[in-house]
Amino acid sequence: MTRRIAYIASNTFREAVRDRVLYNLILFVLLLVGSAVLFGQISMEIERIVVINISLTSISIFGVVIAIFIGIQLVSKEIDKKTLYTVLARPVRRWEFIVGKFFGLVETLAVNTLFMALGFYAALFYVSNGLHKSDLNILLAIYFIVLQFVIITSLALLFSSFSTPIFSAIFAFALFVIGTFADDLKNFATLAQGATHWLITGVAYLLPNFGSLNVIGAVAHDQPVSLALFVHNSLYAVLYSCAAVCGAALIFERRNLK
Amino acid sequence: MIFTKHMTGLLSFLLVVCFAGSALVEHKVDQLRPAATLEEVLYMTSSKVVKRMSVGFEALVADIYWTRAVQYFGSKHLENSRQYKLLYPLLQMATDLDPHLTPAYESGSMFLTQPPPSGAGEPLEAVALLKKGIEKNPGAWKLYQVLGFVYYMELKDYLSAGKAFEEGSKIPGAHPFLKAMAAKTLQKGGDYEVARMLWQVIYETSNDSIIREGALKHLLAMQVDLDVSQLERLVQIYASRTGHLPSSFAELGISTIPRDPLGYPYVLLPDGHVQVKFYRKLPFIKKDLPPGEQPSDMDLSTMDK
Numbered sequence: 011m012t013r014r015i016a017y018i019a020s021n022t023f024r025e026a027v028r029d030r031v032l033y034n035l036i037l038f039v040l041l042l043v044g045s046a047v048l049f050g051q052i053s054m055e056i057e058r059i060v061v062i063n064i065s066l067t068s069i070s071i072f073g074v075v076i077a078i079f080i081g082i083q084l085v086s087k088e089i090d091k092k093t094l095y096t097v098l099a100r101p102v103r104r105w106e107f108i109v110g111k112f113f114g115l116v117e118t119l120a121v122n123t124l125f126m127a128l129g130f131y132a133a134l135f136y137v138s139n140g141l142h143k144s145d146l147n148i149l150l151a152i153y154f155i156v157l158q159f160v161i162i163t164s165l166a167l168l169f170s171s172f173s174t175p176i177f178s179a180i181f182a183f184a185l186f187v188i189g190t191f192a193d194d195l196k197n198f199a200t201l202a203q204g205a206t207h208w209l210i211t212g213v214a215y216l217l218p219n220f221g222s223l224n225v226i227g228a229v230a231h232d233q234p235v236s237l238a239l240f241v242h243n244s245l246y247a248v249l250y251s252c253a254a255v256c257g258a259a260l261i262f263e264r265r266n267l268k
Numbered sequence: 269m270i271f272t273k274h275m276t277g278l279l280s281f282l283l284v285v286c287f288a289g290s291a292l293v294e295h296k297v298d299q300l301r302p303a304a305t306l307e308e309v310l311y312m313t314s315s316k317v318v319k320r321m322s323v324g325f326e327a328l329v330a331d332i333y334w335t336r337a338v339q340y341f342g343s344k345h346l347e348n349s350r351q352y353k354l355l356y357p358l359l360q361m362a363t364d365l366d367p368h369l370t371p372a373y374e375s376g377s378m379f380l381t382q383p384p385p386s387g388a389g390e391p392l393e394a395v396a397l398l399k400k401g402i403e404k405n406p407g408a409w410k411l412y413q414v415l416g417f418v419y420y421m422e423l424k425d426y427l428s429a430g431k432a433f434e435e436g437s438k439i440p441g442a443h444p445f446l447k448a449m450a451a452k453t454l455q456k457g458g459d460y461e462v463a464r465m466l467w468q469v470i471y472e473t474s475n476d477s478i479i480r481e482g483a484l485k486h487l488l489a490m491q492v493d494l495d496v497s498q499l500e501r502l503v504q505i506y507a508s509r510t511g512h513l514p515s516s517f518a519e520l521g522i523s524t525i526p527r528d529p530l531g532y533p534y535v536l537l538p539d540g541h542v543q544v545k546f547y548r549k550l551p552f553i554k555k556d557l558p559p560g561e562q563p564s565d566m567d568l569s570t571m572d573k
Contacts, residue, residue, distance in 0.1 A: 105275060196298070201339050215291040222297045239300050246293040253286035256279045263276060 022114020081166025164254035315364030330366030373401030412436025489552035
């Protein structure tokens, strides 16, 4: 079982690389170099902060876009090309296919993020004339961004298991935007009363919470990120994405592929 | 087939358990993190930028900002806060995006002007907002009414208050009381009766429940101040006649113990002063508060700034 999932995952990764997904790294490097040079000239004492903010935001946006646009095609592309039938004709179960695809895309995003993180640290080294111990804190922010990718990948996969690619993309992107403002939703819930309060609270917990996974502003200002947050965020991402992948697998198990 | 059924059951079980677990962990994460951002952060501070970003839907965005201002004020009001940092920027943003959003000027300036904890205690910002509203909506007589109110009640500028009421009364369709208010304000600046009338008008004309509630509290407090003054005058007359202070209201010839507007009996102190039983329920009273207590609409406005 594990071998089959690993095989599908590695194939998904190879396919993404063949599709030139990692080309976004070039754009990322250009953005970094450009911003470092530009802000070095037009601003005062915020070059380091700007590099951190631009880099981490870019890592997040590039990753989310890749997660959504590849995630929504994971199933539909296989159906369109009819390669899915070849795979399922082998001793591969549908849920294994879904789980394998999920891990394959997460692997792609992790590798992509690793390269971007290396580029980012190089830029930071250039701007700050070296690296400091506090810069390690930024790794936590990058780790949280990867957790965001894990959740958004699982959601893209969930939507793609029953909807068309375009609608899956819209749903996933809308959830990403709403999830980014999950804190506001909870605030609105506290202001509401009665049934509305419970309804909004329920919706707030049903939707993914990307707000707690965003510590870019904090690390840019050298503010520490607690170990408890690290542990709980990791657990949250694992549980939420597991629920979404289970949902995707359940739907895909029952889907009529004829 | 049996395997598929087992798998479906297992996946369903995992889905439920993982989702419930994620909600529990999220709840824990919320406790770990500092207060959420809605309260004290204005993501966009430039109305020009927001206007461009709203791609032609600025009226809708203005509504959202006004709603946010109301929610912000409401939540702060509920927690008896004395800091309303975002209120003015939110109102500015809403009225920049939609200059004809008159409720934002009317109610927003009332939120701004009332002393903490009932409002932001920023009457000058309220005046600026109202003047902006009048400039953009010269036919909105209610803005003149509120402007006159702010000048009269908070800034004690009776001349400007009278002028505002007078200007407002000239607008076609303006309520007739504006003319009366203009005359009374100019004649009797600082008069108790004028102040009571102003609060009465605010109470009767405002559509906002928070503002109405505040106006009612002011009216009740003014009634208490009047009652206390009258009772203490009776005490003084009694003392000058008999040479000693009364020990009860009965000695004053009042058969039933007088009650405050909330229904609680007034308390006659041994030193001849009269107090309400629960002064915290009447936040704006000024007469004979317990030692160390200050009228909430006088001194609190200068605190925590």
